[in-house]
Amino acid sequence: QQQVKQSPQSLIVQKGGISIINCAYENTAFDYFPWYQQFPGKGPALLIAIRPDVSEKKEGRFTISFNKSAKQFSLHIMDSQPGDSATYFCAASANTGGFKTIFGAGTRLFVKA
Amino acid sequence: GAVVSQHPSRVICKSGTSVKIECRSLDFQATTMFWYRQFPKQSLMLMATSNEGSKATYEQGVEKDKFLINHASLTLSTLTVTSAHPEDSSFYICSATRGWQETQYFGPGTRLLVL
Numbered sequence: 318q319q320q321v322k323q324s325p326q327s328l329i330v331q332k333g334g335i336s337i338i339n340c341a342y343e344n345t346a347f348d349y350f351p352w353y354q355q356f357p358g359k360g361p362a363l364l365i366a367i368r369p370d371v372s373e374k375k376e377g378r379f380t381i382s383f384n385k386s387a388k389q390f391s392l393h394i395m396d397s398q399p400g401d402s403a404t405y406f407c408a409a410s411a412n413t414g415g416f417k418t419i420f421g422a423g424t425r426l427f428v429k430a
Numbered sequence: 431g432a433v434v435s436q437h438p439s440r441v442i443c444k445s446g447t448s449v450k451i452e453c454r455s456l457d458f459q460a461t462t463m464f465w466y467r468q469f470p471k472q473s474l475m476l477m478a479t480s481n482e483g484s485k486a487t488y489e490q491g492v493e494k495d496k497f498l499i500n501h502a503s504l505t506l507s508t509l510t511v512t513s514a515h516p517e518d519s520s521f522y523i524c525s526a527t528r529g530w531q532e533t534q535y536f537g538p539g540t541r542l543l544v545l
Binding site: 349358359360361362366406410412417418420421425 | 436464473521523533535538
């Protein structure tokens with residue numbers, strides 16, 4: 318019940334295309350859903366985050382779509398660029414005092430030039 | 431704002447020695463700090479959660495005596511890998527939260543290689 322399932326494991330997209338990464342969760346207590354971007358040999362960096370009271374959040378080329386009833390959320394990267402090539406982690410946390418965050422397994426994105 | 435640093439970025443040590451890794455929040459006071467371990471091409475594995483001035487809470491399967499965590503101030507937490515062995519070689523990453531916000535800000539990680 319604490320898991321966050323992420324797919325696909327890896328993704329290859331042409332430059333200018335749309336990259337889509339999906340995540341699903343079980344625990345309805347989760348109320349904060351961030352996405353992190355990680356480059357090789359670096360720590361993860363927060364990309365964008367959403368709460369369950371909204372269905373979509375957009376920041377530049379990055380959009381989170383959130384489906385509360387289905388307990389699913391996804392990251393869309395519009396106009397994907399080679400510089401977006403990285404590993405992306407979805408995550409979920411609950412405001413239960415401690416904010417332990419559960420991470421998905423990660424998606425390795427490669428954007429072909 | 432919300433910058434987290436780690437030191438060292440890389441460390442190579444001999445088996446049996448201890449290694450200390452520092453995690454600092456540079457421009458904010460960290461309510462909570464987390465320590466993760468990451469194996470190649472895998473996700474982040476939470477090792478422990480620490481709050482300033484109190485004992486760290488370790489995840490199941492993480493040896494407290496092996497991985498000593500000290501959270502001496504609101505801007506500094508340290509992870510000491512005691513009597514390191516080759517199987518402890520990994521990428522160790524810390525993160526910190528600011529105030530009572532959920533967002534975790536990650537450090538750049540420390541690559542540990544035990545020979």
